[in-house]
Amino acid sequence: MKFQGVLFFPVTPFTADGALDEERLARHIESGVAAGAGGVFVACGTGEFHALTPEEIERATRVAVEVAGGRVPVLAAAGGPPPVARDQAARVERAGADGILLLPPYLVSAPQQGLVRYVEEVTAASDLPVIFYQRGTARLTEATAAGIAALPKVVGLKDGLGDIERMHRIVRAVRAVPGTEDFQFFNGLPTAEMTAPAYRGIGVELYSSAVFAFAPEIALAFHRALALGDETRVNTLLDAFYGPLVELRDEVPGYAVALVKAGVTIRGLDVGGVRAPLVDPTPEHVARLAKLIDHGLEVVGA
Numbered sequence: 001m002k003f004q005g006v007l008f009f010p011v012t013p014f015t016a017d018g019a020l021d022e023e024r025l026a027r028h029i030e031s032g033v034a035a036g037a038g039g040v041f042v043a044c045g046t047g048e049f050h051a052l053t054p055e056e057i058e059r060a061t062r063v064a065v066e067v068a069g070g071r072v073p074v075l076a077a078a079g080g081p082p083p084v085a086r087d088q089a090a091r092v093e094r095a096g097a098d099g100i101l102l103l104p105p106y107l108v109s110a111p112q113q114g115l116v117r118y119v120e121e122v123t124a125a126s127d128l129p130v131i132f133y134q135r136g137t138a139r140l141t142e143a144t145a146a147g148i149a150a151l152p153k154v155v156g157l158k159d160g161l162g163d164i165e166r167m168h169r170i171v172r173a174v175r176a177v178p179g180t181e182d183f184q185f186f187n188g189l190p191t192a193e194m195t196a197p198a199y200r201g202i203g204v205e206l207y208s209s210a211v212f213a214f215a216p217e218i219a220l221a222f223h224r225a226l227a228l229g230d231e232t233r234v235n236t237l238l239d240a241f242y243g244p245l246v247e248l249r250d251e252v253p254g255y256a257v258a259l260v261k262a263g264v265t266i267r268g269l270d271v272g273g274v275r276a277p278l279v280d281p282t283p284e285h286v287a288r289l290a291k292l293i294d295h296g297l298e299v300v301g302a
Contacts, residue, residue: 245289
């Protein structure tokens, strides 16, 4: 399972009464795949994994698999307490996904060998390949990362910490392990485009793009410029769009998800609000986001 291009992390639409809206999820995913997504990661961080039931994750995964129709890989999340994560992994496999994004066991500080044990136990619950998400309480040493990378079903590591030195050591340690030539690394920071040039410098070229969910034209233009080494275009987009977006995102905790949902609605598909404990953007912030999207589209000529 090899990825290329921009990785699409769809939001999870809800109806007016707060239920999972499968029809709008299908439309959202179809739009992203048609726009050129390199992979679909459904019910993950941007998809409010933290607020979904295991049954909703399974349903969302099934929708994504049906809509993608084999055009691109589909992955879904599992994580949290080991019994829950194992159940989620089994559900995701049953729904037909191509792989799992394994989130860490939250709120528990564990020794390195405990993190390895966690990955071993969850990967045993299905036959699907797994990408491990390093973030929160899951902070790997290079030795632990190399050990996890050597596990039979683990095919990638996504970094959500942003410690470039640590990640560089991890990349070098994993690459030194025989048989990891196809192991993939991902930049998983919020608004990952802001740090994509730095990650690219240590050999991490793949990244998750939240912007792709609501403005694929901008996300694809940035990705092309980065791949071509067009520093002028990259810097223009960072200054004119991504930088201001991050400033807005950082004004309220949880806006890394809530703003994305608002952006999808601004672009024409009403996907509802976010579930607690997140909050929806204020009208003022929605207006700023709309203006910013218009400016970004203007910059890329869309």
